[in-house]
Structure formats: structure tokens, C-alpha cells
Amino acid sequence: MRKNSKIFVAGHRGLVGSAIKRKLEKLGYTNIVIRTRKQLDLFDKNKTLKFFEKEKPEYVFLAAAKVGGIMANKNYPAQFIYENLVVETNVIDSAYLTKVKKLLFLGSSCIYPKLAPQPIKEKYLMTGFLESTNCNYALAKIAGIFMCQAYNKQYGTNFISVMPTNLYGPNDNFDLNNSHVLPALIRKFYEAKVNDTKEVVIWGSGKAKREFLHVDDLADACIFLMQKYNDSEIINIGTGRDLSIKELAEKIKKVVGYSGKIVWDKTKPDGTPRKLLNVNKLHKLGWKHSIPLDKGIALTYEWYKTKC
Numbered sequence: 001m002r003k004n005s006k007i008f009v010a011g012h013r014g015l016v017g018s019a020i021k022r023k024l025e026k027l028g029y030t031n032i033v034i035r036t037r038k039q040l041d042l043f044d045k046n047k048t049l050k051f052f053e054k055e056k057p058e059y060v061f062l063a064a065a066k067v068g069g070i071m072a073n074k075n076y077p078a079q080f081i082y083e084n085l086v087v088e089t090n091v092i093d094s095a096y097l098t099k100v101k102k103l104l105f106l107g108s109s110c111i112y113p114k115l116a117p118q119p120i121k122e123k124y125l126m127t128g129f130l131e132s133t134n135c136n137y138a139l140a141k142i143a144g145i146f147m148c149q150a151y152n153k154q155y156g157t158n159f160i161s162v163m164p165t166n167l168y169g170p171n172d173n174f175d176l177n178n179s180h181v182l183p184a185l186i187r188k189f190y191e192a193k194v195n196d197t198k199e200v201v202i203w204g205s206g207k208a209k210r211e212f213l214h215v216d217d218l219a220d221a222c223i224f225l226m227q228k229y230n231d232s233e234i235i236n237i238g239t240g241r242d243l244s245i246k247e248l249a250e251k252i253k254k255v256v257g258y259s260g261k262i263v264w265d266k267t268k269p270d271g272t273p274r275k276l277l278n279v280n281k282l283h284k285l286g287w288k289h290s291i292p293l294d295k296g297i298a299l300t301y302e303w304y305k306t307k308c
Contacts, residue, residue, distance in 0.1 A: 001029075001058075001059050001102070001223075001226055001227055003027075003028050003029055003030060004029075004030055004031050005029070005031060005058045005059055006031045006033060006055065006056065006057045006058045006059070007024060007029060007031060007032050007033065007057060007058070007059045007060075007061070008032075008033045008034075008055065008057035008059070008060045008061070009021050009024070009032060009033070009034055009061045009063065010042065010060065010061065010062050010063055010064040010087075010091055011062075011063035011064030011065060012034040012035075012063075013036065013171070014063060014064070014065070014067075014171065015067075015167060015168075015169065015170075015171050015172050015173070015215050016063040016106055016164075016167065016215060016218060016219070017061070017063035017064065018170070018171045019169065019170070019171070019215040019216055019218060019219035020061050020063060020219045020222055020223070021034065022216070022219065023216065023219035023220055023223055024223065027223065033055055033057055035051070042064055042086075042087045042090055042091060043083070043086050043087065043090070044090070045089075045090045045093075045094075048090040048091060048094050049090075049093075049094045049097060049098075051094075052094040052095065052097070052098040052100070053098055056098060057095075057098075057100060058100065058101045058102075059100070059101060059102050059103070059104075059226060060091065060095050060100050060102075060103040060104070061103075061104050061106075061222060061226070062088065062091050062092070062103060062104065062105045062106060062144075063106050064087050064091070065083075065084055065087065065088075065106065066079060066080055066083040066084055066137075067108075067137070067173075067180075068080070068137075068173070068178045068179065068180070069178065069179055069180045069181060069184065070133045070134070070203070070269060070271055071177055071178065072177065072178040072179075073133055073134040073136065073137055074133060075177075077136040078136070080134075080136045080137040080140065081136035081137070081139060081140050084137065084140035084141065084144070085140045085143060088105065088140070088143070088144040088147065089147065091103075092105070092144070092147050092148060092151065092159065095157070095159070096151050096155055096157055100157075101158065102158045102159070102160070102226060102230075103148070103157070103158070103159040103160070104159075104160050104161075104162060104222055104225065104226050105144050105145070105148050105159060105160065105161045105162070106162060106164065106222075107141045107142075107144065107145055107161050107162060107163045107164075107234065108137070108138065108141050108163060108164065109163055109164065109165045109166070109211075109236070109238070109275055109277055110130070110131060110134050110137060110138045110141070110272075110275075111125060111130075111138050111141050111142050111145070111163060112124055112125060112163075112275075113127055113128025113129055113130060114128065114129055114130060114131040114132075114272050114273075115128055115129075115273075116128060118274050118275075118276050119240065119276045119277055119278035119279075120236070120275070120276065120277050120278055121236075121278045122163070122233060122234050122235060122236055122278075122281060125142070125145075125234065126142070131271060131272045133269060133271050134271075144161070145161045145234055148160070148161050148232070149161075149232045152232045153232070158230055159232075160225060160226075160229055160230065160231065160232070160235070161232075161234045161235075162221070162222060162225055162234070162235055162236075162237050163234050163235065163236045163237065163277070164213060164218050164221075164236075164237045164238065165211040165212065165213050165236070165237065165238035165239070165275070165276075165277050166180065166181075166182070166210050166211060166212050166213065166275075167180075167212070167213055167214075167215045167218055168180070168182040168183060168212055168213075168214060168215065168296065168297075168300055169214050169215035169216060169296065169299070169300050169303075170215070170216075170299075170300065170303045171215075172215075172300065174186065174187045174304060174308070176188070181210070181245060181248070182212060182248065182252070182297070182300075183300070183304075185202065185248065185249055185252045186252055186256065186297075186300060186301055186304055187304070187308070188200050188202070189252055189253050189256040189258040190256050190258075190301070190304065190305070190308065192258055192260055193256055193257060193258045193259075193260075197260060198260050198261060199260050199261040199262070199263050200253075200258070200260060200261070200262055200263065201263045201264075201265050202245070202249055202262060202263070202264055202265065203265055203268035203269070203270075204245060204264065204265070204266065204268050204269060204270040204271075205264055205266050205270055206244060206245045206246030206249065206264050207244055207245070207246065207270065207273075208244065208245050208270040208271055208272065208273055208274065209242045209243060209244050209245075209273070209274040209275070209276065210242055210243070210245060210248070210274075210275055211238050211239055211240075211241060211242040211275065211276050211277060212239070212248070212293055212296070213237065213238055213239055213289060214289070214291040214296035214299070214300075216291060217239075217289040217290060217291050218237055220287075220290075221237045221282065221287055221289075222237075224285075224286075224287045225237075225282075225285075225287075228285055228286075229285065235281055235282060236277040236278060236279050236281065236282060237277075237279070237282060238276075238277035238279045238282075238289075239279070239289045239293075240276070240277070240278070240279045240283075241276075241293075242274065242275070242276040243293075245270075246264075249262055250262075251293070251294060251297055252297055252301075255294075255297050255298050255301050256301060
């Protein structure tokens with residue numbers, strides 16, 4: 001991937017796509033192709049294919065997706081499976097038909113079984129039942145992985161699939177009804193501080209453990225893998241470290257400067273008990289994350305305050 005290679009970043013306004021675009025620009029890539037949803041409807045196969053035929057991108061980062069937390073997955077299961085299946089199918093097939101040199105498909109750590117051994121190795125895919133709260137999203141992502149592998153096998157394409165852990169950072173979704181846990185907690189504690197609310201209610205018991213990766217680190221890893229990795233087998237992207245949601249809440253509470261009480265609503269689900277990725281494969285290739293969680297939370301909080 002040369003500095004003047006034509007690179008299409010699908011989903012450039014989202015958390016992941018915007019980070020990849022920022023990183024590419026920072027590294028001096030000069031031929032980045034982007035389209036808003038109004039300019040290019042990835043749900044429409046004909047329009048997607050015509051775009052690929054006209055622009056002829058050499059490299060594709062497929063970051064366009066419908067994402068969300070437990071509540072969003074619970075409320076919109078049909079949209080999560082349908083929208084993700086349609087977009088990934090249209091983009092992957094169009095990339096093949098127009099002879100794209102390489103495509104990177106963004107999956108998710110939720111593709112792994114709910115009770116997978118920890119830390120989760122890539123080989124654990126399809127070895128057990130999925131977490132019920134996000135199985136429709138996970139199934140769509142699994143379909144994307146298998147599609148990339150099938151096209152590589154039958155057509156000789158170079159489509160790779162990466163599995164990031166839980167992400168956060170600039171351009172995240174802070175909507176309390178649809179967001180993931182970290183941005184939701186930032187907003188909850190910030191609003192409680194501003195409104196002098198005495199307590200903040202958080203879903204679950206706080207015992208579930210999660211791993212968090214700043215999206216700028218993910219972007220760096222994706223560009224690294226686009227340059228270095230050419231295998232059909234999936235590869236994890238993460239930090240190799242996790243913490244409980246309770247510990248996360250305390251960190252965010254401290255960063256925000258909220259002095260009230262945390263109340264745990266144990267009638268709400270925790271989701272998967274633990275989800276930590278084994279990143280040995282990525283480390284052996286020579287990549288490791290560089291943004292510590294405390295610093296990442298502080299950076300994200302500062303960004304949020306400028307937008308709220």
C-alpha cells in the first residue's frame with residue numbers, strides 16, 4: 001500500500017472509519033476515497049458496484065457497520081443482522097468484481113462463544129454458543145469472515161478479517177440508549193456532575209470483565225495489518241488486559257470528577273462474564289497498543305466535552 005494508492009474507507013464518519021482516515025492522513029497517504037451515506041448507499045448493490053467500477057480503489061477498509069451496546073442489540077435485532085449482512089455482502093462482492101488488491105474486514109470480539117476460554121484465541125471461533133444479547137450482530141460478522149475466506153479460496157482474493165476488542169475514543173456514540181459501556185459511563189458521570197445528581201445507576205453487577213482499546217490504536221493496527229498480514233485466518237486486535245466494569249466505572253468517575261454514589265442495577269444483564277482477547281498472534285507480527293486506558297479515557301472525556 002503506497003502513499004498514493006487509492007484507498008476507500010467505508011464508514012469514514014463512524015468511530016473506526018474516522019480513526020482509520022485520520023491515521024492514514026497522518027501517515028501521508030494522499031489518495032483516500034470517502035463517501036457519506038447520502039453520496040453512496042451501501043445497501044444498494046448496483047450503486048455500490050457502480051461506485052467501485054468508477055473509482056477503482058486498490059485497497060478497502062470495511063468499517064461501515066451498525067453497532068451498539070446491550071440495549072441497542074436487544075431492541076433492534078433485525079436491523080443488526082440485516083444491515084450488517086447487506087453492507088458487507090455488497091462491499092466484499094464489489095471489491096472482488098473490480099479486482100481490489102486487498103480488503104480489510106472489521107469484525108468484532110463478540111463473534112466468539114459466550115463461555116470461550118480466556119484469553120480468547122482465534123481458533124475458538126465457532127466452538128460454542130454466542131452471547132444472546134448480541135448474537136444477531138455476531139452472526140452477521142461471522143458471515144462476513146466466512147465470505148472473505150470463501151472469496152479468497154475460490155477467487156484468489158486477498159481479503160483479511162480482524163477482530164477488535166471493545167473500542168472507544170473520538171466520534172464514539174454517547175447515546176445512552178444505544179451506546180457501549182465506556183462512552184455511556186462518560187456521559188452518565190458528566191451529566192450527573194453538571195446536574196449535581198447524588199447517584200448514578202449502572203446496569204448489571206459490575207463484575208463482568210472487559211478489555212478496551214483506544215480507536216486510534218486500532219487504526220494503527222489495521223494499517224499495520226494491511227501492510228503485513230495476508231492470511232485468510234482471523235486475527236485479534238486488543239491490549240491483552242482487562243478489568244471489571246466496576247473498576248472501569250471508578251476510573252471514569254475519577255476522570256470526570258464526579259463525587260456522588262454509584263448504584264448497580266442487578267436486575268439488568270451483565271452480558272458475557274468475561275471477554276479478553278489473546279493477542280499473541282498480533283504481538284508476534286510486531287504490533288502492540290500504545291495508549292494506556294487511563295490516558296485514553298481522559299482524552300475521550302476531553303473530546304466529549306467539546307461536542308456535548
